[in-house]
Amino acid sequence: MKSVFISGSMSIKFLPNEVITSFNKIIAQNIQVYVGDADGIDTLTQNYFASKNYANVTVCTIKEYPRNLVSNIFDIKKISCDESIKSEREKQTSKDGYMTQTSDYSFVIWDGKSKGSFANIQRALKSGKKLKVYHVGFNRCLEKEELTLSHIENIYKSNTGYTASEIVAKIKASNIYTNITKVDELKEWFVTHKIFKQYQNKVEIDSNYKDYFIVENYRGNQTIKYKKDVLELISENSIFGVRE
Secondary structure (H helix, E strand, O other), rough: OOEEEEOOOOOOOOOOHHHHHHHHHHOOOEEEEEEEEOOOHHHHHHHHHHHOOOOOOEEEEEHHHOOOOOOOOOOEEEEOOOOOOOHHHHHHHHHHHHHHHHHEEEEEEEEEOOOOHHHHHHHHHHHOOOEEEEEEEOEOOOOOOHHHHHHHHHHHHHHOOHHHHHHHHHHOOEEEEOOOOOOOHHHHHHHHHHOEEEEEEEEEHHHHHHHHHHEEEEEEEEEEEEOOOOHHHHHHOOOOOOOO
């Protein structure tokens, strides 16, 4: 019997029509469904199959009892994790790894920025699994040629941004002619070019350049992430441009 691991972002509140069409095909073909027990897509998936009285569903959990279980017609499988795994996130990732490897293909309904769904897509690609990805921001499934590790990372990073360390690493790997080799030098470059203004522990970004960054504020702490376009900005403002 064919099987599918269905996963997706917790931020998603309803099933798009194209996803429902795919779910109906799963029912018609009597495909075994593996799904988790989180909020969002996991629960929406359970709700839909329960509404169709489709019992060929296994809810996987790391708990003694699933966090969300919408019907007693579903099977429950507790996934045991290695004792060396301590954090909740790592245990959930291990559970997702089990479902990826157990199923024939993966179907991910993604908001383009959730880390868990991003990891599930990467794992499916690296494992050579058949893969379908519905991107709610694009309102469509990704085309086959879009299902590459590099393209998926570009989608993810365009929404979540790169850390300063990641941008420095990309600069080093590029042919941009610059003396930026450290995170502090990257920040100083933006200050020197009047893109950043430093105020004590906070940075203000010039309004003309805000689209190059993602600013996160959590409990009074500011984190600046960088979009990939920042590399072009640095290149354009380099005295010598790029190395030949």
